[in-house]
Amino acid sequence: MVTSSTWAVDNGGVDIVLNGVSLGLVNGGGFGGFTDFAIVSDFVEGTNTLDFVVSNAEPGVNPTGLRVELRGTVELPSEAPSITIQPKDQTAIVGETVTLSVLADGTPPLSYQWRLGGSNLAEALEATLTLTAIAANQAGNYDVLVRNAAGSVTSGVAIVTGPWVPNSDTSKWIGPRGETSAAAGGDYVYRLVVDLTGLDPATAFITGRWSTDNLGLDILLNGVSTGLRNDAQYGGYTEFRLVRGFLPGTNTLDFKLNNADPTGGYTGLRVEGLRGGAVKGMAVHPPTIDTPPRDRLAVEGDQVTFTVEAGGTPPLSYQWLFGDQVLPGETNPRFVLPSVTRGQSGDYTVVVSNVVSVVRSRAAKLKVLERIPGLFNTGVGADGAVLADYALDPHYRLVTNADGPSDQALVEDSTLFPIVGGPWVANTAGSKWIGPRGDTAGAAGGDYAYEVSFDLTGFDPSTVFLLGAWATDNAGMDVLLNGQSTGLFNGNQFATWTEFVLTTGFVAGRNTLRFVVNNASEGWTGLRVNNLRAGAERTSAQDLVLAIARSGDRIVLSWPTSAPGFLVFATDSLSAPNWLLVAEPVVISGDRHTVNLPLGAGARFFRLQK
Template identity: 35%
Template sequence: PVAGIEQSPGFTSYTPFTITQANAPSLKAGANTVDFVVDNVAAPGYTGLRVFSAQAPAGIPAAVVTGPQSREASAGDTVTFTAQGYGTAPVTYTWFKDGVAIPGVTGPVLTLTGVSASSSGSYTVSAVNPLGASAPSAPAVLRILSLVPGFGSTGLAADGTQLEDGAEDTRYVLSVNPDGAADAPAVVHTTTVFPISDNTWLGVSDTSKWISSRVDSVQAPAGDYVYKTTLNLTGYEPASTVITGSWTSDNVGKAIRVNGAATGLSNTGDFKNLTSFRIDDSNANFVSGVNTIEFVVENTTSGYTALRVDGLRALAVGGTATGTVPTVTIQLSGAGKPVLNVAGTAGATYTIQRSTSLGTAESPWASVGQAVVPAGGTVQFEDSTAPAGRAFYRLVIP
C-alpha cells in the first residue's frame, strides 16, 4: 500500500494524489504496476473507478516493456504485432523489418494485411519520446508457411461449410468409443435440443460444430472417447509443422495426442468457452506421411458428451527443396551490421540462424529471419540485431 493515499466516498469530485519513492519505496526502474483498490461496501450495488490525468513524471527515457512475438502465417493472412512502451509522454513507436524502418506506423500495433513470402523476416520496434529512442526490441520472426490441406475443425465439410445435424464428420473417427464400434465416424450433434439450443454448451457458429458418438448424446455411456483425425505431411517438412486451434468438450478434455504421444495439452471441460492450443516440434514428433491427431474426452457419468474443435489448421514448409545448393557470403553494412548475400533456388525460403559460439549451450542457434530467394536467385538479409563481436550463421534448408 502507498502510505497516505486514500479517497473517501465522494463521486462528484477528484482527490489529487502523487506517488513517489517517498511513499512507495518499491518503485523501480522500468515497468511498475499500480493497483487501485475500491471497496464496494453495500454489495450488490453500484461501484466503479475513474482516474483522471495520471502521468509518469518527466525525465523517464522511452523503453519497450513488451515486444512483438514470433509467429507463423500463410499467404493472404492478416498478421498483427503488438508492443508496449514506457516513458515520459508522449511515447510513439518506430517499427522495423529486417532493420529498415516501416514508414507511416507510429503506434504500438503493426498490422500486415494479405501477407506473402516477401513479408517474412525479422520485425523489431523502438519506443520514442522527447528524450530519444530506445534500443530495438528483441526480434519477432515472421515465417510464411504453406497451409496443409485436408485438415480442419469439427462439424465442417472439406470446403469449410457446415455439416447438417446428424451427418457423419468423416474427418473424425472414434478410435476409442464406449458407445459403439471403434473407428466409427463421429456424428454432428443435434443443435435443436438441450444442451445446445439453450446455449448450455458453446453456441452454434460458422467455424465449427459439436460432434459426438450419436446425434443426441443424452444416453451416451461413461468412459473415455478418443476422436482421431489425420494430417498428411507428404511433401512437407515435418519438423516445421505448426498446428493451432482451440477446443472444448463435455466433460474434461484429458489430452491431445500426436502419433499416440501426449502433447501436454488439455482443457477443463468448460463447455461454454474454447481453450487455445499450439502443437509444434516442441511438444510433438511429426513424421513424413500420415500423422494422427487424437482428442481424448472423458465422459465422467452416463449422459451428454461431445467435442468441439475450432479454427484448426496446420502450417508447414511445403515440399523438399530441389535445385541450387544455397551459398552465403557476408559483408558489413555502413552501420557495421552483417549483411548476408544468400544465393539459392528461386522461390525457396531459408531460415537464417545465428550463434556466437557455433551452437554451444552458451549460445544455441536462434532464428533471426528468413531469406526468400527471388527469381534472380540472390537475396540480401541484414542482421540489424547482431551483437558486437564474433557471430556465426547457418541456413536451415526446407
C-alpha cells in the same frame, strides 16, 4: 424437553437408549460423517440418561469411538423466546428457491415475523421462510422476530446474496439501469476520467480490482488496449495494475465488458480498491523499451500481433518498420498483420520517440510457414462450411465409442440443450459440436476418441507447427499424435476453449490426431475443435539423399516419401552424360520411395529429378 443432535461412530451405531428404553435410532453412516437424530418425548422429571450403543465390527483389536454433538431445549412456564439455531447466510442465482429457517425455544405458542432490511415481509409468519424464484431485488439482510406472551427476541441477520460480489461500504455495482434484468446484450464501456495536471505521467500508476457481468473484455487507457481481462466475471475480483501509457493532464480509463445474453439480462460493473499516485512536477525522461516485441511463428492466413511497452516522458510516438522499410500508418504500440503471407516473414522493429530522444527496439523475427492442406475443424465439409445438424462428419471418426460399435461422428443438434443457450461453447460459422449421436442426452458414460488424419507429403516433418483449440464434454483426457500421448488435457471442458500447440512427433506422409474425451456419466457428450491449422517448410531437393544398397544381383535406390514427384534417371558416364529415365517403377515402402534395378555390368550413375 426436545433434543436435536448428531452422532458419528466407528463402526456401527446400534441404538440410542433413553432412560433404559430403546429408541430404535440406528447410525449406519459410520465415522465418515454425522447422522442427525431428534428425541422429542419419554423424558422424565429430574435425571435422565442417554446411552449410545456402538458396535466395533472386527472380531480382533480395532479402533473404535463415538462422537456426539448434543443440544436440547426445555419449555418452562412463562419462558420468553430464545433463538436456538440462527438462520444462515445464503448465496443464490436469480430464479432459484432459497429457504431460511430458525429454531426457537420458549413457552408456546410462538409467533414469527420475517423481515428484509428491517421491514416486515407479508405472510412470512412461520419458522421457515421460502423464497421461490428469487429476484435480484430480494437480496439483502433477513432476520426474524419471535414472540410469545412472555416476550420477544430477534434472530441474527442472514445475508442473502446473488452470484455477484456483494456491495460494500466502499463500492457498489453500477449498470445501464438501476434494475438490469432486461438490459440488452452486447458491449458496455464505462469511462473514468483522471486528471494528472501537475504530476509526472511517466511515474503514474493506477491499481485496483474489477468484477463484471459477463466478461470483462479490456481496460483501455487513453483509448489504447491494456490487454487486461476479467474472465472470472461476477463471482470474484480480478486485480489490475497500470504503470504506463499515461498522458499529461486528462486521462481516460475505459472498462469494457460484454453482456453475453443476446436476448437481454443482468449486466454491471464493479470497481473496488481503486487508487494511484505519481510524482509531483514534470520531469523529462528519454524513451525506453521496457518490453520489446517478441518473435512469432505463424501459419499463412493467421493474424499476427506485435506489441511494445515503452516508457519515458509522454507523448510518445511510435513507428513500426519491416526490415528498414517504414510501414505507413503503423504508429501505435500495437501492430497487427491481419492475414500473414510467407512474403511477410522477416524482422520487425519499432522506433519510439519523444521530445528528448529516439530509441529503436530489437528485431522481432516473424516466420510464416506454408499452410498444410487437409486439416479441418469439427462439423464442416470439404469446403470448410459447417454441416447440417445430424450430418456425418467426413473428417473425424470415432475410433473409441462408449455408446456403441459405430465409428461415425455426427453433427449434434444445435437447437437442443446444451448447445442452444449454453453452457456449451456456441456453434459458429467455423465449427460445430460433434458426438456419437445427433442428440446425446442419453449417450453412455465412458471414453470417446475422435480421430482426424492429414498428409505431410512434400513437407519437412521436423518443421511442422500445429495449433488450434478444443472444447469437450466432459474432460478432454489427451490428444494423441500418431498414437503417442502429447499430455494435452482439457480441464476447462465445455464452457470455454483450451488452446493447444504441437511442434514435435510428426512423421512423413500420413499423420493422425486423436482427441480423447471422457463422459463422466450417462448424458450429453461431444467434441469441438476450432481454428485447427498447421504450417511447415517444404522438403528441399537439395536436402535429399539418394540411398543405394545392393541386394543379391540387384540394387535398391531409395529416398524419403516426404519428397514426392521425383523420378530416377541414369547415365553410364559423367564426362559425357546421357541421362535417361529408368524403366523400373517407383514403389513406396514405409516412409521411403524405392526403385529396384538389376545390377548390370560397368559403372552407372543415378540422380533424382522432376
